[in-house]
Amino acid sequence: MSFSNVQLANVQSLQRNWDALNTKTTRDQQNNEEKCAFYLIPNDVLDPQQRIKRYELGYWDEKGQVRFMREAHIQYLKKHLGELGTRYMSQASSKPWLYYHVLNSLDLLDAEDTSLYEGATASVEACYTDGGYAGGEFEFPHLMTTYAAVNTLVLMQKYSVIHRDALYALFMSLKSEEGSFQVHLNGCQSYEGGFGSNPGSEAHGGYTYCAVACLSILNRLGECDVDGLEKWLVDRQYALEGGYNGRTNKLVDGCYSWYIGASLELVRKYRNARGYPNRASMLKYAYCMEQNMSEGGLRDKPEMHSDLYHTMYCLCGLSVLGALDKEVDCIHCIERGKVVDCMRYFGGLE
Known part of the structure; x- marks a missing residue:
């Protein structure tokens, strides 16, 4: 896959100026933006040594094509x-x-x-x-x-x-004494639009996915604040990095390509809508920053080690984006054909 200079020429303009607000959160964000920018700036902007480093890392071939390893x-x-x-x-x-x-x-x-x-x-x-x-x-x-x-x-x-x-x-x-699952789920939706671990908690990408998938199983997604949910999900994508974060003002993380991406797909399905929030930018983050070329496997962000958890959820996120041959089921987090076969088997039991 290739990303043209036209797409990437505004990388530096997307880096935010945090000088007026110096906190650990803003310092971490600025540091992460600088790490990500290296993978996004066009080759003709880099000096020769930086170009050599980029190719040595293995992400690009001699034609400028991004590799999926x-x-x-x-x-x-x-x-x-x-x-x-x-x-x-x-x-x-x-x-x-x-x-x-x-x-x-x-x-x-x-x-x-x-x-x-x-x-x-x-x-x-x-x-x-x-x-x-x-x-x-x-x-x-x-x-x-x-x-x-x-x-x-x-x-x-x-x-x-x-x-x-x-x-x-x-x-x-x-089950709770009153026999409810759904009432508890809806109570976990915060004012932000996402879902927390329990009523009153901060919205979080992982818990939001669990809630959205459960409500989808119950065919009750429409009983939560879907407008607020969709806005919160879309707001998780960062302009420069292209990836998603899991909470407000947190860093991007590759695993949220699944948690946020799958949640968005379930909302889109509920609304019979099409489209995806900046798919090209999400793929850019996945190919250029999630892959660990030296170790194999995938990771949450540049310069981190890969691990089994992030490898699986990053791959699931790529499947949601249509970048893999196999299609993952957004409710069950395994390949759709396996889900159909499983339901057919258990559906035939008394």
Whole structure:
């Protein structure tokens, strides 16, 4: 993919002047804008050494085409199916999430490896206990790890392994006394337009996606403030970087290409509308700043390390943008064909 100088010539004009307001927030934003600007300024503006550095990083070929390093990302993911190393020690209680991030990413890259499925299924099943899935063996079940475990099993099309009745009983046991899901969700929408973790909390991209997806499942999205929601979502895109942030006055982060992007797609679908807020700028951020050329994998912003979490959600964001061959389902966060097949299977059960 290429980005013309006409598109990028105004990069410097988009950098904001924070001199009148010197805080940690503004300093971090200014620093991030400067890092991002390097990837956006046209070649004819850069000095020779900067041009050499740009090509050495691997983002551009000799014709100025931006590369998507698919094979490097696949190798990065497969490497993490073995020893994860000390960096992932804090996620020892998140095994279903690690399998979900790796297998979903490989699937979206059209590089799924069915030889991995037997071992992955056994590892996920070992996390099942007391009606739900835990983060590891001999731990308590949790809704978040249950979500990751079920999605992982659906990715591998291991439907018969899923403890359907026990999971249903677990979910129903966690309903509030008045029996509501939807009322709580609507109560989490803040004055900003997005949703927080609980009533009165600051709007956040991740919680907004969860709320929008849940309301879409219930066919009740129209009962929240959709106008305010859409405005808040669109406002998450930054002019210079092109990517999304997750909260007001926070830095852009690659994972929000999924959380914000998928939420916008669900709102568009509800309204039968077309269009996408500056798709070219979002792709620019994805290709130029999310990819880690030295390590493989994807990341939240320039000069950060890639990780499994950001790799998966950045790829999901690219799928929402139509930049991958596989189409991710914006409610379930796995490839749409797998969702259809899963629903067909469970729809045939009594």
